[in-house]
Amino acid sequence: IVMTQTPLSSSVTLGQPASISCRASQSLVHSDGNIYLSWLQQRPGQPPRLLIYKISNRFSGVPDRFSGSGAGTDFTLDISSVEAEDVGVYYCMQGTQLPYTFGQGTKLEIK
Amino acid sequence: EVKLVESGGGLVQPGGSLRLSCAASGFTVSTSYMNWVRQAPGKGLEWVSIIYNGDTTDYPESVKGRFTVSRDSSKNTLYLQMNSLRDEDTAVYYCARGAVGSLAPWGQGTPVTVSS
Numbered sequence: 554i555v556m557t558q559t560p561l562s563s564s565v566t567l568g569q570p571a572s573i574s575c576r577a578s579q580s581l582v583h584s585d586g587n588i589y590l591s592w593l594q595q596r597p598g599q600p601p602r603l604l605i606y607k608i609s610n611r612f613s614g615v616p617d618r619f620s621g622s623g624a625g626t627d628f629t630l631d632i633s634s635v636e637a638e639d640v641g642v643y644y645c646m647q648g649t650q651l652p653y654t655f656g657q658g659t660k661l662e663i664k
Numbered sequence: 665e666v667k668l669v670e671s672g673g674g675l676v677q678p679g680g681s682l683r684l685s686c687a688a689s690g691f692t693v694s695t696s697y698m699n700w701v702r703q704a705p706g707k708g709l710e711w712v713s714i715i716y717n718g719d720t721t722d723y724p725e726s727v728k729g730r731f732t733v734s735r736d737s738s739k740n741t742l743y744l745q746m747n748s749l750r751d752e753d754t755a756v757y758y759c760a761r762g763a764v765g766s767l768a769p770w771g772q773g774t775p776v777t778v779s780s
Contacts, residue, residue: 589764593709600758601701601709603768612768644709648765652724653699653711 554578554647558656564664571632573659575645580625582649589648592621592630595658596641604643605630637663666690666769668759673774680749684774686742686759694737697763700744702755703773710755713744716763727753749778 555578565571573592581588592605603612605621608628618633632639640663645656672684684700686693700712713733715721721733732745742759756775760767 583764587764589766591765591767593767600770600773601760601767602770603762603766606766612766642708646709646765646767648763651714651722653714653765655709655711658708 554581554650554654556645556647556654556656558643558645558659560659561657562660562662564662565632565635566664567637568634571635571639571661573630573643573645573661575623575628575630575656577626577628577647581647582625588624590621590623590628591646591648592619593644593646594639594641595644596638599641601644632661635661635663666761668761668769668771670757670759670771670774673757673776675777675779676749677780678750678778680778681745681747682749682776684744684746684757684759684776686744686771688740688742688761691761692737693735693740693742696761698733698735698742699760699762699767700731700733700742700757701760701767701770702753702757702776704752704755707755712757715742746776749776751778754778 557576593601595601609621642658667689669687697716715733730748734743756773758773760770
């Protein structure tokens, strides 16, 4: 399954919202009825960190300014009000079918 | 605290072998879904392997037949045996716990460089 993210880079003013899209090349509906679409954040020099799982569930400790939505093959990560610590690269990942696959990554910078 | 620490990376010649380790604390590796993911310099993430339900494993075509994932319950450690290494295997290798793509936590990574 090919995961395609847009945009590949985004420059956002502090306090403004940001949005990243992810499209899957085929349906991500698992045989159990769930959609296993995750979002990860990778800050500069750090390992990736899970933000969102199963489309819209925030992982433990993730601020509520991060939210996920979508269905079928189209998904979105929204940041309601960008903070300086949000700088980094964001990846979507599908876990519905092996091999797991990632989007190309979206680099978020502060304007 | 749930934590993963990778080790074993380094410089190896093309065609050589290397074994990576991932020591876990705060949970039991042998009863968890465990993954390896790599990141080539300046590039994105690529899933490399999974082990679950005892010794069930899977790999992408890019490493199938060359890489083998395993675990040692007595040491609570995950391993990745990498054989017939190629230039394109150069990357930072991360281990991560989780199933159906919900991977957390991740270790800090161990770098592997394949070069003559």
